[in-house]
Amino acid sequence: NAGVTQTPKFQVLKTGQSMTLQCAQDMNHEYMSWYRQDPGMGLRLIHYSVGAGITDQGEVPNGYNVSRSTTEDFPLRLLSAAPSQTSVYFCASSYSGSDEQYFGPGTRLTVT
């Protein structure tokens, strides 16, 4: 199993550009989520999904959209990038009823 994969690893955007961060898992996990990690802050939940076709907002959803059309994929879309969205983004997945979340390697995003 590849586990949780994320692409790209690094990205530089200009303010106002849009892009999609990709996340995929091959463990047949029902739950998937997106976090951002900023210096001096804990990981903060952006959006999550408890199954295909079901998504919900986390703590910091503004400026981001998600969809979950398949069990495997959970892309995160930045609609109009802002410098405040410069961060490291982690995707995670888990079985329903399991407390352990498996994280992808992260995407380092810089918005200039």
Next chain:
Amino acid sequence: RKEVEQDPGPFNVPEGATVAFNCTYSNSASQSFFWYRQDCRKEPKLLMSVYSSGNEDGRFTAQLNRASQYISLLIRDSKLSDSATYLCVVRDSGYALNFGKGTSLLVTP
């Protein structure tokens, strides 16, 4: 947002030392508790869950005090490879995890 507070660190300890990390959480209804480890520029990985009865995994011991809303992690006989950031994590109801800011540990020769 419910808060998870950790020792600010960093902790610099020699090999073989015993080191303890503490964490407090604000939501008395929190259900699950964990320590995750995060190496520099890597993703977090589950180190261990924390149970009310206390639990041990080799050199690592985790304890939970629900009355005081306090979680601890003890590392005995520190190794160079233990150098990392340790994240205190709490799950309230539902799916979302609340992460502390992390405590950095550096084990030196």
